[in-house]
Amino acid sequence: MIWRSGALREQLDALRARFERSPGGPSASADEATERLEAAIDRHFAKQAATRVTADRLVGALDVIPQGIVLADAAGAIVFRNQTAASYLTARHGDALVGSLITELIVAAVRGESTTRTIEIFGPPRRSLQLRSVPLDDPDAAGAFLVIEDISERQRLEAVRRDFVANISHELKTPVGALGLLAETLLDEDDPAVAHRLTERMRREAFRVARTIDDLLQLSQIETSDAPEHELVGVDQLIGEAVDRTRPAAELRQVDLVVPPAPDGLAVVGDRRQLVSALANLCDNAVKYSDPHSKVELRARSSGPWAEIEVIDQGIGIPARDQERVFERFYRVDRARSRDTGGTGLGLAIVRHVVQNHDGEIAVSSREGDGSTFTLRLPIGPADPSHPEEPDA
Ligand SMILES: Nc1ncnc2c1ncn2[C@@H]1O[C@H](COP(=O)(O)OP(=O)(O)O)[C@@H](O)[C@H]1O
Ligand SMILES: [Mg+2]
Known part of the structure; x- marks a missing residue:
């Protein structure tokens, strides 16, 4: 008792x-x-x-929720704070700023005002915190309630979305604007040779708009399909299909496509269309950013849990500072060059999403002027039954 x-x-x-x-x-x-x-x-x-x-x-x-919670009594004295709130108050750079804002908002809430304020903490890491306070007017438990939320990620995503929309508009407006101008010029053109040239340019611009839209649609499809098809895809087939798509461009640029045979039976599980599209994008870049008469090689091997495919070129390379960013949508090292070669700036973003959907990895190593190697790693699937032998170790 x-x-x-x-x-x-x-x-x-x-x-x-x-x-x-x-x-x-x-x-x-x-x-x-x-x-x-x-x-x-x-x-x-x-x-x-x-x-x-x-x-x-x-x-x-x-204590385990990600928002900071602070409770104060009717006199404005803090009677409770959860661990998240405590961590903001003891954070090395934040405490003075966050602490005084908390006091200010609690005083306001005790007076009966609900307040919302955002504060930038310069870190590192740099963060934006949103503080909201509301009065508690229960006669038995009057006081103030305050919530602290880290809105940095939400703000980052919002900025990415805004940039994306701005980028799309720009990418589409440029060729559409060019089309309009070309059509206007064409209206007043009597010389058939000039008219032919203008029409040819119009065809190219229209083609570019179409490609950008195609790539955007593909990207959005890949982004939204969190459960891609799960079929067994032999690595040699995968490479074969990607190379078939790239061959016409390679022949046009007189780039030699070298494809040693993949290890027997090496296979991955996934969405064949997505995987072929990812690898074809890598091959396409390798060819596009190479000089004529150079070589692009596709090597496959198994490495621990991974089926690894390397796309190696001897082309212009990618400066170190751009290597992380080339996977962003619409990011190009050299806009003019990419535009000349018909690029949309979406290829590597597609690659990155396909890789994410398949629990794989994508890496690049490159030296400016020396060429680039893109390494695609995908989890090895069960051996391809169409091949009798075991995969190479
Ligand atoms: N193999 C490569 N060699 C050199 N630069 C490359 C290579 N692959 C990609 N890049 C750079 O990365 C940028 C982004 O590639 P991607 O997303 O495929 O767009 P793009 O449509 O321009 O090819 C390219 O514009 C180019 O600057
Ligand atoms: Mg590309």
């Missing part, structure tokens, strides 16, 4: 002693009353203990 250890026990014992000393000794009804009192006190303390357990659980739960 929980209460027996406390001061209440002494009081109850005193009460009992008084009954016993009373003339005629303890009566039955006094005994009964004491029993009832004891039971009521037991129930009270059991309820209090249960409330304490619930409160502990709530505090535990509040």
Whole structure:
């Protein structure tokens, strides 16, 4: 019995002693009353203990949520803060700024005002925090409630989305604008040779718009398909299909495509169309950013858990500072050159998404002027049953 250890026990014992000393000794009804009192006190303390357990659980739960929570009493004194809130207050750079803003918002909330404020913490890492305070006007528990939320990621995504829309508009407006101008010029042109040239340029611009739209559609399809097809794809077939797509461009640029045979039976599991598209994009770039008469090689091997395909060129290479960024949508090292060669700037973004969908990896190593190697790693699937032998170790 929980209460027996406390001061209440002494009081109850005193009460009992008084009954016993009373003339005629303890009566039955006094005994009964004491029993009832004891039971009521037991129930009270059991309820209090249960409330304490619930409160502990709530505090535990509040400690694991990513938002900071601060509670203040009616005088504005902090009576509770969860671990996230505590971490903002003790953060090396944040504490003074965040701390004074918390105080300010709590004071306002105690006065009855709800307030929302955003604060930049210069870090590192640089973060944006949003603080919201509301008054608590429950007569038994008046005070203030304050939530701190890290909105850096939300802001970053919003910026990416805005850039993306701006980029798309730009990428489409440029060729569409050119088409309009060319058509206008064509209207006044009598020389058939010039008219032919203008028409040829119009065809190229229209083709570019179409390619950009195609790539955008493909990218959005790949981004939204979180569960791609799961079929067994032999690495040699994969390379074969990608090379077939690239061959016309390679012949046009007189680039030699070298494809040693892939290890027998080496296979991956995934969406064949996505995988071929990713590898074809890598081959296409290798050819496009190579000089005539150079060589592009596709090598496949198994390496631990990975089926690894390297696309190696001897082309212009990628400066170190751009190597991370080339996988971003519309990022190009040299805009003019990419445009000349018909690039949309979306190829490597497609590659990155396909790789993510397949739990793979993509890496680039390159030296400016020396060529580039893109390495595509995909988890090895069960051996391709169309090949009798085991894959090479
Ligand atoms: N093999 C490569 N050699 C040199 N630069 C490359 C290579 N692959 C990609 N790049 C650079 O990365 C940029 C992005 O590639 P990608 O997304 O395929 O767009 P693009 O449509 O321009 O080919 C290219 O514009 C180019 O500057
Ligand atoms: Mg490309």
